[in-house]
Amino acid sequence: MEKYNTDVMTMSREDMEKLQSERLVEEIKYVYENQKAYRAKMDEAGVKPEDIKSIKDITKLPFTTKHDLRENYPFGFFACSMKDIVRIHASSGTTGKLTTVGYTQRDLDDWSEAFARSLAIAGVTKDDIIHISYGYGLFTGGLGAHYGGEMMGCAVVPCGTGNTQRQLQLMKDFGATVLCCTPSYALFLGEAIEKDPNLTIDDFKLRIGVFGAEPWSLGMKEKIEEKLHLKAYDIYGLSEISGPGVSMNCGAEELHVQEDLFYPEVVDVDTLEPVPDGVRGELVFTTLRKQGVPLIRYRTRDLCSIQHGVCPHCGRTIVRMSRVTGRTDDMLIIRGVNVFPSQIESALTKIEELNGSHYLLVVERQGLLDTLEIRVEMNPKFFSDAVKDIEKLRKKVDHEVTSAIGIAAKITLCAPGEVPLSEGKTKRTIDNRVIE
Amino acid sequence: MIINQLAVYSQNEVGKLLPIIKTLGMNGINIESLNIADTPEYGIVRMLTSDNVKAQQILSEKGFISTITSLVGVEVKDEAGELSKTLETLAKNGIDIEYIYSYSRKDGKALILIKTDKIKEAEDLLK
Numbered sequence A: 001m002e003k004y005n006t007d008v009m010t011m012s013r014e015d016m017e018k019l020q021s022e023r024l025v026e027e028i029k030y031v032y033e034n035q036k037a038y039r040a041k042m043d044e045a046g047v048k049p050e051d052i053k054s055i056k057d058i059t060k061l062p063f064t065t066k067h068d069l070r071e072n073y074p075f076g077f078f079a080c081s082m083k084d085i086v087r088i089h090a091s092s093g094t095t096g097k098l099t100t101v102g103y104t105q106r107d108l109d110d111w112s113e114a115f116a117r118s119l120a121i122a123g124v125t126k127d128d129i130i131h132i133s134y135g136y137g138l139f140t141g142g143l144g145a146h147y148g149g150e151m152m153g154c155a156v157v158p159c160g161t162g163n164t165q166r167q168l169q170l171m172k173d174f175g176a177t178v179l180c181c182t183p184s185y186a187l188f189l190g191e192a193i194e195k196d197p198n199l200t201i202d203d204f205k206l207r208i209g210v211f212g213a214e215p216w217s218l219g220m221k222e223k224i225e226e227k228l229h230l231k232a233y234d235i236y237g238l239s240e241i242s243g244p245g246v247s248m249n250c251g252a253e254e255l256h257v258q259e260d261l262f263y264p265e266v267v268d269v270d271t272l273e274p275v276p277d278g279v280r281g282e283l284v285f286t287t288l289r290k291q292g293v294p295l296i297r298y299r300t301r302d303l304c305s306i307q308h309g310v311c312p313h314c315g316r317t318i319v320r321m322s323r324v325t326g327r328t329d330d331m332l333i334i335r336g337v338n339v340f341p342s343q344i345e346s347a348l349t350k351i352e353e354l355n356g357s358h359y360l361l362v363v364e365r366q367g368l369l370d371t372l373e374i375r376v377e378m379n380p381k382f383f384s385d386a387v388k389d390i391e392k393l394r395k396k397v398d399h400e401v402t403s404a405i406g407i408a409a410k411i412t413l414c415a416p417g418e419v420p421l422s423e424g425k426t427k428r429t430i431d432n433r434v435i436e
Numbered sequence B: 001m002i003i004n005q006l007a008v009y010s011q012n013e014v015g016k017l018l019p020i021i022k023t024l025g026m027n028g029i030n031i032e033s034l035n036i037a038d039t040p041e042y043g044i045v046r047m048l049t050s051d052n053v054k055a056q057q058i059l060s061e062k063g064f065i066s067t068i069t070s071l072v073g074v075e076v077k078d079e080a081g082e083l084s085k086t087l088e089t090l091a092k093n094g095i096d097i098e099y100i101y102s103y104s105r106k107d108g109k110a111l112i113l114i115k116t117d118k119i120k121e122a123e124d125l126l127k
């Protein structure tokens, strides 16, 4: 396997397609021979491995869904025996059923390679000290960052989650320069430093933040950069495909996809037909080199668009995906309108009179009508004792939100601390509707 | 005279006022007057306390959002007609009132508190 600062990053489209084609042909042959569950899908669709001659033929292949993985729990999608599997990760879904992923040693090496490349894209070098506050365990965040950092040769501090006071102590004492965690935890840490009378941000040496595992707005990104005095980068990944490092932000808004390993497509949510560059749809991945659990045309449920061509920001040629702006399963349908929490977050974080990252959406059904309440914290700096000023702010928030999502919401302004962020993934939505 | 008032934001839910009052009481801060601007969703609790700065600091540690505002205070006899005299004076001189309230003190006098943009002018007129 190439090293993380590989010339794959600047490969011509022709060479990339050639590489992808070779790998896809191999992968499909391997899957057809070894992965019963997908072989059945191919047979049902009437596609034979011989029909796949180049990457362009990928659209002939049937999709794989999260539902397929759950139905085949725990090992139905494993394409090799336990003799070759060296690690198993699992992720839980909202339905409580787990999806499991097994990795061979080569799968782990490829994943580490992808994460190391991601670090390189953010400007991390082997001189850096990486503080990892992702969860270690079945969740892929912690170990993904860990082995990626080690592959690059960084000094890795495997802190894991929880015990914020100790985390801050270690970050300060060790002089961590890179922080890996969820964006909401990054903000939580920034606020904890502000609240601690014995700490200031000048006690820290952070310069780069690699944040992922939950969708976050650009407004939230700015807040984190301001509080932690670092440059924040998005990292994207999902355990089904390997883990974090599938794509990485280079400092512009978009994320570079490691497309020689994980081939991305974007399809229309309704027709499942591929859409042109720049058009938003559901992101679909095909693993091109996986042995443990290869997945063909796996529907991620994440919504974004992709863009080919030379990146105007960094000059890499590997395909870019836009920031994930929502998930098909985060989507709230309120009075028949599709609403994404991320749209609301973008609107809220633009308003300086609010602490816009601290918000909670509450959906209720009153009679036949759905109601959306947005609870958001005010910024104490802008608090006024006059009802007319508070009303003006509520109107402003109402206006911004309505123009972002197309429906009206009840705005509840809260005091700081009333809408807390949590140490792991912060819950953003409470849906109290009883759906018959 | 100029009087400092502490205003605290509160959700209009049962039991939201009590913690504010309790917190101040526990820290030895006396509330001299209390007035609530009420809307269906939230209230603004306006208070004169024995130490507004300390009160604000304690409340902010407890997660309350508050602000200290300067008001014009006028001491009048606690009798009918006193308030309207004050209002007439301000109206004649083109001073807009954002809000106004009063409270009666033990000494038989009433204190009228006025929030206005033209605080200095109002103070001079009502001396």
Ligand SMILES: [Zn+2]
Binding pocket: A250, A252, A256, A311, A312, A313, A314, A315, A316
């Ligand atoms: Zn770039």
